[in-house]
Amino acid sequence: MELFDSHAHLNDEAFDEDREKIIQKCFENNIAFIxxxxxxxxxxxxxxxxxxxxxxxxxxxxxxxxxCNQDIDLSFIKKLAQNKKVVAIGEIGLDYHYETTQKExxxxxxxxxxxxxxxxxxxxxxxxxxxxxxxxxxxxxxxxSNNFVMHCFSSSVEIAKEILKLGGYISLAGPVxxxxxxGLLEVAKMIPENRLLIETDCPYxxxxxxxxxxxxxxxxxxxAQKIAELRNTTxxxxxxxxxxxxxxxxxxx
Ligand SMILES: [Zn+2]
Numbered sequence: 185m186e187l188f189d190s191h192a193h194l195n196d197e198a199f200d201e202d203r204e205k206i207i208q209k210c211f212e213n214n215i216a217f218i219x220x221x222x223x224x225x226x227x228x229x230x231x232x233x234x235x236x237x238x239x240x241x242x243x244x245x246x247x248x249x250x251x252c253n254q255d256i257d258l259s260f261i262k263k264l265a266q267n268k269k270v271v272a273i274g275e276i277g278l279d280y281h282y283e284t285t286q287k288e289x290x291x292x293x294x295x296x297x298x299x300x301x302x303x304x305x306x307x308x309x310x311x312x313x314x315x316x317x318x319x320x321x322x323x324x325x326x327x328x329s330n331n332f333v334m335h336c337f338s339s340s341v342e343i344a345k346e347i348l349k350l351g352g353y354i355s356l357a358g359p360v361x362x363x364x365x366x367g368l369l370e371v372a373k374m375i376p377e378n379r380l381l382i383e384t385d386c387p388y389x390x391x392x393x394x395x396x397x398x399x400x401x402x403x404x405x406x407x408a409q410k411i412a413e414l415r416n417t418t419x420x421x422x423x424x425x426x427x428x429x430x431x432x433x434x435x436x437x
Pocket of ligand 1: 191193221275385
């Protein structure tokens with residue numbers, strides 16, 4: 185079985201003590217590909233460096249909405265995008281969770297980065313938290329030419345339907361295995377086979393039975409297993425379709 189963890193943060197300081205060991209463990213345990221996701225200039229540079237170190241790790245670059253509550257310089261994106269291991273712009277989007285949120289600023293830099301992705305011919309990895317309606321409005325107004333994924337999708341079936349109508353992919357993470365997963369269970373059942381991705385978002389959101397511990401890419405196995413159960417199929421099948429979908433999405437040949 186070959187799994188593709190489509191969204192990871194292995195450069196997080198949580199892995200400073202044993203990063204190489206953990207990555208090796210992942211590749212020895214069914215993990216065939218990993219996308220390391222940047223969320224700022226510094227983490228984007230590091231994502232590209234990690235991707236250069238491992239043939240089966242790819243990188244995304246961009247500025248997370250938490251970085252965009254004030255003016256920032258996005259010039260790193262065009263520079264880093266020259267590297268062949270860069271497969272998407274992201275994670276970018278809207279995050280209204282904190283009181284310090286500046287909605288207009290987040291929106292401005294989200295749209296700027298969508299335009300950059302179109303110019304650079306790259307797909308987009310989207311982070312959306314407590315911002316469903318504004319997110320849909322922006323996605324309807326600003327066409328993303330090379331597709332997009334809603335990473336760690338945690339909204340309703342209704343929102344999922346809107347995303348699918350816009351041609352987007354939906355990526356499920358550890359929360360689909362949680363006891364309070366509720367609506368996510370329905371989402372996991374209704375996503376068309378060619379629109380489903382899986383991820384860990386590690387070191388956060390470890391799936392059951394490891395909830396609450398440090399997450400790493402090898403745990404994408406448990407998310408695949410839960411989805412297989414919900415969709416009445418085998419984990420091998422879920423692994424195969426989500427791997428192929430991730431390769432198509434990130435344009436990995
Ligand atoms: Zn993330």
